[in-house]
Amino acid sequence: MATRTAGDLTRPVLTAHGVARAFGPTVVLAGVDLAIAAGETVALLGGSGSGKSTLLRVLAGLDDEATGEHVLHGTAAVVFQEHRLLPWKRVADNVALGLAGPGVGVRVDRALAEVGLADRGRAWPAELSGGQAQRVAVARALVREPDLLLLDEPFGALDALTRLRMQGLLRRLRAEHGFAALLVTHDVEEALLLADRVLLLDDGVIAEEVPVDLGPAPRPDDPALGALRRRLLDRLGVPTA
Numbered sequence: 001m002a003t004r005t006a007g008d009l010t011r012p013v014l015t016a017h018g019v020a021r022a023f024g025p026t027v028v029l030a031g032v033d034l035a036i037a038a039g040e041t042v043a044l045l046g047g048s049g050s051g052k053s054t055l056l057r058v059l060a061g062l063d064d065e066a067t068g069e070h071v072l073h074g075t076a077a078v079v080f081q082e083h084r085l086l087p088w089k090r091v092a093d094n095v096a097l098g099l100a101g102p103g104v105g106v107r108v109d110r111a112l113a114e115v116g117l118a119d120r121g122r123a124w125p126a127e128l129s130g131g132q133a134q135r136v137a138v139a140r141a142l143v144r145e146p147d148l149l150l151l152d153e154p155f156g157a158l159d160a161l162t163r164l165r166m167q168g169l170l171r172r173l174r175a176e177h178g179f180a181a182l183l184v185t186h187d188v189e190e191a192l193l194l195a196d197r198v199l200l201l202d203d204g205v206i207a208e209e210v211p212v213d214l215g216p217a218p219r220p221d222d223p224a225l226g227a228l229r230r231r232l233l234d235r236l237g238v239p240t241a
């Protein structure tokens, strides 16, 4: 497998300039500039309440009250921390939500197979485990063949083992489909394992940008990984010494 390198920003899938958002007197985003290249994975890290989810919602077009500019060159799909499946619709119907046309059934079946749930299309959401439900949410995003996947703490509610499996699934799907991703996370380890670049949100702006060039499968004791981990944790105010 080739080493992942930061993407070509002359071919961005998303650009944002001066994105700002306040809730009443509280300024949460104070002028965010960022660009994501086609096929690139960018992790957005920041302390609790730093505005990560707010930024993701703005970039997803889900917040009308933000100011500034953001342009999506292609299509995007969002996966949230909660699976947001409709309990009264079967799994396959949840994945197909909003899609129409003769090929939809085949596309839904393929997306479910890709997340390892080929046999659960007729199940109800309540019959699934947390990890399975989140895989359905990933299938629902995938079936739209997005150029950009916006992921808001997508594995945050899962147990550690399921979380590791989901990270592996995301890596595999990204290699197969080539979508770009913006991954909101508080988990420094997850950011370093999945992203080509980490952005740190602090005081309403991108305060730091850290390219991650660790090769496809860095060992946990890789010194370069350790150095990046320490740098990010320090920046987040978590002492490592």
Ligand SMILES: Nc1ncnc2c1ncn2[C@@H]1O[C@H](COP(=O)(O)OP(=O)(O)OP(=O)(O)O)[C@@H](O)[C@H]1O
Pocket: 023, 028, 046, 047, 048, 049, 050, 051, 052, 053, 054, 055, 186
């Ligand atoms: N709809 C809203 N109304 C009022 N305040 C809001 C609203 N949404 C977010 N906020 C505030 O904006 C700030 C940023 O919230 P946001 O959820 O974006 O942070 P976050 O970095 O994603 O946090 P966490 O990592 O804890 O999920 C917080 O102070 C939050 O209380």
